Amino acid sequence: MRKKLVFILVGLMAVGLMLSGAVLSVNAQQNFPKVKEFRIERSIPPEAVACIECHKASNPGIFDDWARSRHASASITCLDCHLAQPGDTDVAKAHEKYYSQKDLPYGEQKYKVPIAAIVTPKDCSRCHPDEAIQYSKSKHANTLEIIWKLDPWLNKGMNSDNERKTGCFNCHGTVIKHDKNGIVDHATWPNVGVGRLNVDGSKGSCTSCHTRHRFSVAEARMPEACDQCHLGPDHPQIEIYNESKHGTMYHAYKDEYNFNAAPGTWTPGTDYRAPTCAACHMSGSGKVMGTHDVTERISWETQAPLTVRPQDFKPFPAGTDWKVEREKMKNVCRACHGDSWINDFYNGFDKVVEDYNEIYFKPAKAKFDELYEKGLLDKTKFFDERLEVEFYELWHHEGRRARMGTMMMAPDYTWWHGFYECKMHFANFMEEANHLIETGEKAYVAKDFPNATGDTQKPPKIFGNK
Amino acid sequence: MKKYIILASLVLLGVIIAFPLFSMTYYTMVRTSTPDFCATCHEIKPAVRAWRSSTHVNNAQGFVADCMDCHLPAPHKTFDFFFAKTYHGAKDVVKHFLIKEYDRKKNREAAYESFDNAQCQKCHRNLLAMPGKRGAMLAHRSVIYARPGYEKKCVDCHYDLVHSETMFIMYKQYQRLPYQAKGLRKL
Numbered sequence: 001m002r003k004k005l006v007f008i009l010v011g012l013m014a015v016g017l018m019l020s021g022a023v024l025s026v027n028a029q030q031n032f033p034k035v036k037e038f039r040i041e042r043s044i045p046p047e048a049v050a051c052i053e054c055h056k057a058s059n060p061g062i063f064d065d066w067a068r069s070r071h072a073s074a075s076i077t078c079l080d081c082h083l084a085q086p087g088d089t090d091v092a093k094a095h096e097k098y099y100s101q102k103d104l105p106y107g108e109q110k111y112k113v114p115i116a117a118i119v120t121p122k123d124c125s126r127c128h129p130d131e132a133i134q135y136s137k138s139k140h141a142n143t144l145e146i147i148w149k150l151d152p153w154l155n156k157g158m159n160s161d162n163e164r165k166t167g168c169f170n171c172h173g174t175v176i177k178h179d180k181n182g183i184v185d186h187a188t189w190p191n192v193g194v195g196r197l198n199v200d201g202s203k204g205s206c207t208s209c210h211t212r213h214r215f216s217v218a219e220a221r222m223p224e225a226c227d228q229c230h231l232g233p234d235h236p237q238i239e240i241y242n243e244s245k246h247g248t249m250y251h252a253y254k255d256e257y258n259f260n261a262a263p264g265t266w267t268p269g270t271d272y273r274a275p276t277c278a279a280c281h282m283s284g285s286g287k288v289m290g291t292h293d294v295t296e297r298i299s300w301e302t303q304a305p306l307t308v309r310p311q312d313f314k315p316f317p318a319g320t321d322w323k324v325e326r327e328k329m330k331n332v333c334r335a336c337h338g339d340s341w342i343n344d345f346y347n348g349f350d351k352v353v354e355d356y357n358e359i360y361f362k363p364a365k366a367k368f369d370e371l372y373e374k375g376l377l378d379k380t381k382f383f384d385e386r387l388e389v390e391f392y393e394l395w396h397h398e399g400r401r402a403r404m405g406t407m408m409m410a411p412d413y414t415w416w417h418g419f420y421e422c423k424m425h426f427a428n429f430m431e432e433a434n435h436l437i438e439t440g441e442k443a444y445v446a447k448d449f450p451n452a453t454g455d456t457q458k459p460p461k462i463f464g465n466k
Numbered sequence: 467m468k469k470y471i472i473l474a475s476l477v478l479l480g481v482i483i484a485f486p487l488f489s490m491t492y493y494t495m496v497r498t499s500t501p502d503f504c505a506t507c508h509e510i511k512p513a514v515r516a517w518r519s520s521t522h523v524n525n526a527q528g529f530v531a532d533c534m535d536c537h538l539p540a541p542h543k544t545f546d547f548f549f550a551k552t553y554h555g556a557k558d559v560v561k562h563f564l565i566k567e568y569d570r571k572k573n574r575e576a577a578y579e580s581f582d583n584a585q586c587q588k589c590h591r592n593l594l595a596m597p598g599k600r601g602a603m604l605a606h607r608s609v610i611y612a613r614p615g616y617e618k619k620c621v622d623c624h625y626d627l628v629h630s631e632t633m634f635i636m637y638k639q640y641q642r643l644p645y646q647a648k649g650l651r652k653l
Contacts, residue, residue, distance in 0.1 A: 043597075043598050045643065045644060047642075047643065074600040074601075075598070075600060076600060076601055079643070079644070080601055080646070083643065083646060085646075085648055113643060121653060122648075122649040122650060122653045123649055124649070125623070125649040125650040125653055126601060126602075126605060126623065126646060126647050126648070126649045127600075127601030127602070127604045127605050128604070128605070129605055129608055129609075129616075129618060129622070129623065129649075129650055130608050130613060130616045132649075132650060132653055133616065133650065133653075136653055200649075201653070202649075202653045289613070
């Protein structure tokens with residue numbers, strides 16, 4: 001009996017041992033994936049380490065971008081750009097509560113620093129002053145002033161404030177506002193428009209082209225950096241580029257391009273075969289120095305109603321001489337083209353500009369003014385009469401496509417999307433205009449023009465309180 | 467022999483006249499070169515008060531940059547220094563009686579205009595090797611080896627540094643966060 005009991009006990013113990021062994025071996029065999037870690041062994045302030053450790057968890061995308069950036073290589077951390085200056089009105093008050101949140105890594109008061117969410121060209125100028133100076137002179141930086149001087153959508157209030165925020169201002173930029181608590185006005189944010197007016201008075205956003213948080217020079221050298229804004233019916237630069245031989249060659253050979261050349265060393269022939277947008281408009285080439293003023297090398301304002309020289313562009317006269325700038329652009333061409341190619345190309349372009357100005361724009365403008373003078377068109381609003389839309393599209397859509405298509409060598413945009421459409425629109429416009437003049441009949445005014453509710457006050461921060 | 471006596475007495479006479487003249491000039495220069503002297507004008511008092519609490523006075527090195535260290539040409543440029551000092555001194559006295567109100571904003575701008583990088587670089591000489599502040603290295607390179615047309619002044623980015631009204635004494639050694647330039651003033 002006793003023997004039997006010992007036997008059972010020993011048996012149970014053996015089974016128990018076997019079971020526990022099995023459990024152990026299951027544990028030992030399990031494959032635990034290793035968490036991807038990022039160690040920081042750099043001389044960076046502990047406050048910056050706190051930013052990184054916390055945002056690594058909350059916004060891994062931001063962190064990963066930064067970690068791959070050249071900023072990270074140079075130990076430029078969050079603080080170098082986001083640290084608020086004494087007296088700043090845009091300090092993020094809501095951010096401060098995280099420093100007393102014990103469950104967060106580094107959620108301690110000793111790491112507390114004043115942070116501004118929006119980084120401006122002025123912040124960037126601390127390390128990149130020349131680029132910021134050049135950019136500040138460009139039409140990019142001053143585009144809000146320009147559109148508020150010219151644009152009937154804004155000045156006549158023909159679209160809504162949110163159509164502007166999500167449409168127009170997405171590229172052109174908003175006028176950033178903060179309330180007393182440092183909370184950004186939701187009607188002005190998020191925004192990385194090229195002409196954003198920041199609270200420190202600086203204009204634009206470097207992250208329009210060098211996107212956060214990589215701030216890559218390579219990215220800005222690619223035409224894709226420009227195509228968020230430079231596309232569509234009114235200025236199809238990216239479509240034009242893609243149609244041009246420059247674009248064709250870029251797409252065929254871009255895997256051979258050295259987009260990562262150090263700033264100021266990107267060289268035609270060596271680093272790239274055919275130019276991108278940046279190569280002609282910004283990068284140094286031959287004797288021409290690079291610039292962040294994208295509008296510097298332009299010799300005609302092909303986006304204006306009447307094509308003028310940049311120094312004669314009334315809303316924002318460029319501080320340049322078009323002859324000097326054309327010579328600069330020709331110098332850029334010379335990396336790959338001979339003089340007769342370049343000069344004959346420009347002859348064709350100048351002729352297109354002259355034709356557009358004299359044959360299409362001026363007669364249409366004269367007729368348009370006559371209609372207003374005779375009271376056949378109503379001046380109170382714009383776009384609510386069909387002739388206003390037709391005149392607008394003549395210069396703002398196909399008129400631009402014809403000129404820009406020529407300048408950047410896309411024959412389809414010069415002709416089918418350009419002058420062909422100009423001809424049709426011009427003929428229809430004239431027919432209807434003459435009909436009104438002959439009969440004295442007033443144009444139909446659209447009474448049900450939708451969502452024309454936008455603010456018509458020019459931004460006081462740009463134009464003063466007038 | 468007689469000739470030497472005449473010569474020696476002439477030299478002696480020269481010394482007797484020149485020594486007090488030089489030493490008095492020197493003494494005057496020293497007396498009028500202190501911040502305390504600058505603060506005797508009520509227009510300048512707030513500037514001196516702000517300067518006293520700035521990092522140009524309060525730092526771990528115990529170094530103090532006086533008014534004239536920044537606002538006048540270096541004393542080793544003797545002629546420039548004497549001329550500028552005398553001119554400004556005389557002008558300030560005349561203006562004191564002629565001008566009703568001292569325009570601080572305007573004068574601050576005028577001071578920024580008058581600054582020469584050489585004045586800052588008398589003390590701040592090692593500006594290119596800053597491994598902990600590579601952004602500053604980059605920016606300083608663009609000033610010291612400026613691209614033509616892009617010459618910049620130190621005060622274009624480093625402004626409101628000394629004469630800013632603060633509630634506290636700004637001890638440099640106790641500032642928790644690294645100092646940053648503010649970016650281009652005119653942007």
